[in-house]
Amino acid sequence: MDRGKKIIWAFVLFGLSALFAEQVEVTADDFYADEKKLISEFSGNVNIKKGKDILTANKVLIYFDAKRNPLKYVASGDAKFKVIIQNKNYNGSGNELIYEPAPNLYTINGNGFLHEEETDKKVYGEKITVNQNSGTYNVNSGNKKPVKFIFQVEEKSKNK
Numbered sequence: 409m410d411r412g413k414k415i416i417w418a419f420v421l422f423g424l425s426a427l428f429a430e431q432v433e434v435t436a437d438d439f440y441a442d443e444k445k446l447i448s449e450f451s452g453n454v455n456i457k458k459g460k461d462i463l464t465a466n467k468v469l470i471y472f473d474a475k476r477n478p479l480k481y482v483a484s485g486d487a488k489f490k491v492i493i494q495n496k497n498y499n500g501s502g503n504e505l506i507y508e509p510a511p512n513l514y515t516i517n518g519n520g521f522l523h524e525e526e527t528d529k530k531v532y533g534e535k536i537t538v539n540q541n542s543g544t545y546n547v548n549s550g551n552k553k554p555v556k557f558i559f560q561v562e563e564k565s566k567n568k
Contacts, residue, residue, distance in 0.1 A: 431458070432456065432457070432458045433456070433457045433458075434450055434454070434455070434456050434468075435453070435454070435455045436450035436451060436452055436453060436454040436455070436468070437451060437452025437453050438450070438451045438452050439451075446471065446472040446473070446474070446476075447469060447470070447471055447472070448469070448470045448472070449467070449468070449469050449470075450467070450468045450470075451466065451467045451468075452466065452467075453466075454466065454467065454468045454483070456468065456481070460490075460492055461489070461490065461491045461492065462489060462490045462491075463481070463483055463487075463488075463489045463505065463507070464483075464486075464487070464488050464489070465483035465484060465485055465486060465487040465488070465505070466484065466485025466486055466487075467483070467484050467485050468481060468482065468483045468484075469481070469482045470482075477509075478509055479508065479509070479510070480506060480507070480508050480509075481505075481506065481507045481508075481509075482504065482505075482506050483504065483505040483506075483507075484503065484504045484505075486501075487501060487502055487503070487504060487505040488500070488501045488505075489501070489505055491514070493514075493538060493540050494540065494543055496524055496525070496526055496527075497524070497525040497526060498522060498523060498524055498525065498538075499522075499523050499525065500516055500520070500521055500522040500523060500536070501516070501519075501520075501521050502516035502517055502518055502519055502520040502521065502536070503517055503518030503519050504516070504517040504518055505517075511539065511541060512539065512540035512541045513537065513538070513539050513540070513541075514537070514538040514539075514540070515535070515536070515537050515538075516535065516536040516537075517534070517535055518534060518535075519534070520532065520533050520534060520535060520536040520547075521536075522536050522538070522545075531545070531547050531555070532555065533547040533548055533549050533550075533555045534548055534549055534550030535547070535548040535550065536548075
């Protein structure tokens with residue numbers, strides 16, 4: 409089966425295109441689905457696009473509920489993303505990226521990096537969690553090295 413047919417089967421098996429307000433496009437070298445376990449696996453040059461959001465990785469697992477709604481995306485192997493959170497553009501990377509649509513929760517595990525483009529804020533840590541619904545961020549260093557936060561400060565002139 410060629411790659412185009414594999415991707416089409418992904419949409420047929422799990423009805424992804426009907427579940428989202430925006431179209432989701434997934435391309436990959438290989439595709440596997442287990443309807444009983446409600447899991448889809450994409451591997452090799454995986455690229456997922458939804459609107460302006462982009463996720464790339466060597467492997468992505470998508471877990472579904474009984475109604476075929478995606479519960480969780482787990483990306484690994486050179487995992488990178490570009491997303492809009494709270495009307496701000498972010499890009500990031502890590503050993504593993506997890507996105508849970510219902511709570512709008514993003515988790516970066518291992519060598520985490522998150523960059524807010526508009527303000528050029530950068531965060532590094534072993535685990536970075538962003539809750540889009542609450543607008544909260546949590547960064548843990550693990551035992552390897554400290555959390556690093558880089559931001560720009562605008563100096564105001566002193567007028568007397």
